[in-house]
Amino acid sequence: xxxxxxxxxxxxxxxxxxxxxxxxxxxxxxxxxxxxxxxxxxxxxxxxxxxxxxxxxxxxxxxxxxxxxxxxxxxxxxxxxxxxxxxxxxxxxxxxxxxxxxxxxxxxxxxxxxxxxxxxxxxxxxxxxxxxxxxxxxxxxxxxxxxxxxxxxxxxxxxxxxxxxxxxxxxxxxxxxxxxxxxxxxxxxxxxxxxxxxxxxxxxxxxxxxxxxxxxxxxxxxxxxxxxxxxxxxxxxxxxxxxxxxxxxxxxxxxxxxxxxxxxxxxxxxxxxxxxxxxxxxxx
Amino acid sequence: xxxxxxxxxxxxxxxxxxxxxxxxxxxxxxxxxxxxxxxxxxxxxxxxxxxxxxxxxxxxxxxxxxxxxxxxxxxxxxxxxxxxxxxxxxxxxxxxxxxxxxxxxxxxxxxxxxxxxxxxxxxxxxxxxxxxxxxxxxxxxxxxxxxxxxxxxxxxxxxxxxxxxxxxxxxxxxxxxxxxxxxxxxxxxxxxxxxxxxxxxxxxxxxxxxxxxxxxxxxxxxxxxxxxxxxxxxxxxxxxxxxxxxxxxxxxxxxxxxxxxxxxxxxxxxxxxxxxxxxxxxxx
Numbered sequence: 001x002x003x004x005x006x007x008x009x010x011x012x013x014x015x016x017x018x019x020x021x022x023x024x025x026x027x028x029x030x031x032x033x034x035x036x037x038x039x040x041x042x043x044x045x046x047x048x049x050x051x052x053x054x055x056x057x058x059x060x061x062x063x064x065x066x067x068x069x070x071x072x073x074x075x076x077x078x079x080x081x082x083x084x085x086x087x088x089x090x091x092x093x094x095x096x097x098x099x100x101x102x103x104x105x106x107x108x109x110x111x112x113x114x115x116x117x118x119x120x121x122x123x124x125x126x127x128x129x130x131x132x133x134x135x136x137x138x139x140x141x142x143x144x145x146x147x148x149x150x151x152x153x154x155x156x157x158x159x160x161x162x163x164x165x166x167x168x169x170x171x172x173x174x175x176x177x178x179x180x181x182x183x184x185x186x187x188x189x190x191x192x193x194x195x196x197x198x199x200x201x202x203x204x205x206x207x208x209x210x211x212x213x214x215x216x217x218x219x220x221x222x223x224x225x226x227x228x229x230x231x232x233x234x235x236x237x238x239x240x241x242x243x244x245x246x247x248x249x250x251x252x253x254x255x256x257x258x259x260x261x262x263x264x265x266x267x268x269x270x271x272x273x274x275x276x277x278x279x280x281x282x283x284x
Numbered sequence: 285x286x287x288x289x290x291x292x293x294x295x296x297x298x299x300x301x302x303x304x305x306x307x308x309x310x311x312x313x314x315x316x317x318x319x320x321x322x323x324x325x326x327x328x329x330x331x332x333x334x335x336x337x338x339x340x341x342x343x344x345x346x347x348x349x350x351x352x353x354x355x356x357x358x359x360x361x362x363x364x365x366x367x368x369x370x371x372x373x374x375x376x377x378x379x380x381x382x383x384x385x386x387x388x389x390x391x392x393x394x395x396x397x398x399x400x401x402x403x404x405x406x407x408x409x410x411x412x413x414x415x416x417x418x419x420x421x422x423x424x425x426x427x428x429x430x431x432x433x434x435x436x437x438x439x440x441x442x443x444x445x446x447x448x449x450x451x452x453x454x455x456x457x458x459x460x461x462x463x464x465x466x467x468x469x470x471x472x473x474x475x476x477x478x479x480x481x482x483x484x485x486x487x488x489x490x491x492x493x494x495x496x497x498x499x500x501x502x503x504x505x506x507x508x509x510x511x512x513x514x515x516x517x518x519x520x521x522x523x524x525x526x527x528x529x530x531x532x533x534x535x536x537x538x539x540x541x542x543x544x545x546x547x548x549x550x551x552x553x554x555x556x557x558x559x560x561x562x563x564x565x566x567x568x
Contacts, residue, residue, distance in 0.1 A: 034402075055525040058345055062395070080525065107391060107412065111346070118318075128391065128412035173524040215516060216503035223500040230526055232499060234517050240457040241339040241364065242514055 001189065002026045004036045004045035010151070010158035011133035012083060016178045017049045018154075020079045020282060022190045032130060033062050037071050040181055047189070048073065048181040054083065055175045057108045063179070064235055064247060067276070068204060075202055075277025076187055077180035079195075081284070084174070085113055085150050087165040088136060090143045097148065097164040100124055104135045105150035113150055115170040121148075136161060185277070195282040199253035200230075202277050203263070206237065206245040208270035215246070217269055221262045227252060247276070254278030285473065286310045288320045288329035294435070294442035295417035296367060300462045301333045302438075304363045304566060306474045316414060317346050321355050324465055331473070332357065332465040338367065339459045341392045347463070348519055348531060351560070352488060359486055359561025360471055361464035363479075365568070369397055369434050369453045372420060372445040374427045381432065381448040384408055388419045389434035397434055399454040405432075420445060469561070479566040483537035484514075486561050487547070490521065490529040492554030499530070501553055505546045511536060531560070538562030 003021060006013040007029020017027055030036035033050050040048035051060045067073065089097045103110070103117065103126040110117070110126050117126065129135035132151040139149045140159035149161065156163050191197075207214040222229055231249040250259065254275070266273045287305060290297040291313020301311055314320035317334050324332035335344045351357065373381045387394070387401065387410040394401070394410050401410065413419035416435040423433045424443035433445065440447050475481075491498040506513055515533040534543065538559070550557045 034398075053525070055520055055527075056522050058520050061342055114318075171522045175525045177525065213503075213507045213512075215513070216500070216507040219497075219500035219503060223497045228497075229499070231528070232518060234515070236339055236342050238340050238455045241337070241459040241461060243339075244515070 002028055002045040003047045003049050004028045004030050004039045005049040006030060006033055006036055006051065006131055008131070008133045008137055010136060010155040011131045012081065012152055012176060013049055013051055013131075013178060014133065015152060015154050016079050016081045016176070019081060019284060020180075020191055020195065022192060033060070034066050034070070037066055037073060037181060040073060041071050041183060043183070046182060046187065047076070049178055050181070051176055052078075052179045053177045054108055054112070055173060056112045056169065056171055059233055060108070061235070067181075068235070068245065069238065073181040073183060074185035075179045075279050076182045076185060077189070077279045078200065078281040079178045079180065079283070080175050080281065081178065082174065083112070083169065083176050084152060084167055085109055085169045086153065086156065086163045087168055088139065088149045088151055088156050088161040089147075089164055090139055091160065091162050092143050093146055094162045094164060096146065099146070100148040101146045102127060103148045103150065104129055104139060106130070106132050106135065109150040112169045112174060116168040191282055195284060197280040197282045198251070200279060200281045201250040201252060201254045201259055201275070203248045203250070204245055204274040204276055205248060205266060206272040214269070214271070218246070218266055218271060221265045222248075222250070225258045225262055227258060227262060286312055286329040287331045287333055288312045288314050288323045289333040290314060290317055290320055290335065290415055292415070292417045292421055294420060294439040295415045296365065296436055296460060297333055297335055297415075297462060298417065299436060299438050300363050300365045300460070303365065303568060304464075304475050304479065306476060317344070318350050318354070321350055321357060321465060324357060325355050325467060327467070330466060330471065331360070333462055334465070335460055336362075336463045337461045338392055338396070339457060340396045340453065340455055343517055343519075344392070345519070351465075352519070352529065353522065357465040357467060358469035359463050359563050360466045360469060361473070361563045362484065362565040363462045363464065363567070364459055364565065365462065367396070367453065367458040367460050368436065368451050369393055369458075370437065370440065370447045371449040371452055372423065372433045372435055372440050373431075373448055374423055375444065375446050376427050377430055378446045378448060380430065383430070384432040385430045386411060387432045387434065388413055388423060390414070390416045390419065393434040396453045396458060400452040475566055479568060481564040481566045482535070484563060484565045485534040485536060485538045485543055485559070487532045487534070488529055488558040488560055489532055489550060490556040498553070498555070502530070502550055502555060505549045506532075506534070509542045509546055511542060511546060
């Protein structure tokens with residue numbers, strides 16, 4: 001079994017893949033989220049494992065938009081991971097870490113530590129990398145540069161960097177949700193037996209144009225069936241300012257009656273509705 | 285009158301400031317969105333002019349989160365600008381623009397041209413700058429590097445760069461909304477007389493914890509009053525995965541009866557409600 005993930009080694013996605021799958025799965029790193037999803041579509045890997053949402057920074061727009069507009073792969077599972085951000089430097093720079101010239105990481109990791117950076121490194125510029133792992137790899141390869149990187153513990157050991165400040169995220173309760181995508185929506189796989197799980201169903205709903213109150217009617221269809229929504233998220237349809245679609249998470253397994261009933265009703269109201277996945281949500 | 289904006293010169297925000305205000309306003313560039321907002325709070329400038337939402341890429345999270353969590357400045361106006369992205373290079377590199385080593389710009393600008401880059405520069409890495417203007421300035425200062433920058437026409441003339449490919453955004457209908465913030469919510473200002481305008485009211489609503497269907501009840505409060513919502517956007521509260529607040533735009537001036545009535549009702553339901561601004565929305 002092959003699992004593609006947003007690499008390189010030791011990204012948070014890699015940490016999530018390693019915590020989720022039983023031994024025996026082969027992990028294949030991709031440089032970007034679209035490349036990873038494309039690889040699952042092309043059959044190079046059985047699954048694409050990519051970040052979807054962080055508790056502090058919100059949705060990973062690239063994942064949502066690529067799934068909706070480019071490669072509509074079903075969601076076959078989800079994994080939630082606690083996120084701890086640390087400040088890492090090259091071992092040869094350990095004593096001088098308070099005088100960094102630059103801080104390098106993924107834009108979400110930098111945003112999660114914005115207050116810390118503002119307080120401790122107010123005038124140090126930062127630069128964005130494709131992933132925390134890629135940033136750590138770069139710092140490891142460039143001992144001549146006095147750069148700090150924000151990344152996880154796995155990155156410190158993989159790239160032999162020193163953790164000079166632990167848990168620098170601005171808010172304590174930091175988690176990220178990752179989705180597991182596969183072209184085969186009925187694919188079965190074994191996960192780490194220590195994980196707990198609960199069922200979930202995710203829909204995409206696009207409202208009819210220019211109907212005042214349409215979202216209210218959409219939510220009514222779920223409300224009167226007692227379908228609890230754990231999330232509703234708006235994203236632009238890319239057809240003009242003010243046009244949105246909605247991603248709706250229902251805290252319930254897909255059934256034969258209630259969810260299909262709500263979907264049919266929404267279509268009758270003129271909405272475009274799509275089932276993005278009915279799956280188990282795992283956590284440690 | 286002094287207006288702070290996300291600089292340096294020739295960013296899209298600068299273009300919006302120049303299109304919005306009458307002659308006589310002094311424009312002051314800031315390096316980041318938080319610095320620009322902080323300057324308005326400190327009284328260094330009368331207004332902060334910052335991007336809020338793009339039609340392709342969605343909300344500028346940094347602006348929304350900074351307004352909600354750090355510096356609650358009232359919105360006193362809004363400006364919508366059509367966005368045209370071009371590929372620019374240093375004039376000495378014009379003939380070799382198809383063999384770029386790197387593409388540099390703001391992350392939103394790169395995301396807006398994702399398909400173009402995927403098709404024409406599939407293996408060229410990109411790097412993120414604080415703004416399109418900062419990226420153009422860097423390319424102008426480094427003729428020795430073979431870098432392309434995605435930016436606007438004003439950046440091409442300000443930094444003396446060559447436009448080698450025009451209108452490279454992936455979707456035609458590309459606009460960005462900018463908000464005008466001021467510590468004085470009753471401040472009056474004159475705008476370019478060619479702009480059209482319409483009134484708008486923006487609220488922040490935080491739902492009570494763990495109430496299934498709470499968002500449906502919130503929308504009911506607007507729906508039965510015939511208050512048309514042009515936008516509803518969810519953002520994480522940063523207190524844990526699954527906790528959101530909502531930004532709601534109402535297509536109506538703040539009045540004495542309907543909007544205050546809806547706000548009181550939401551508070552009675554256990555929501556936290558805040559008026560972020562009642563203002564005019566301008567466009568060319």
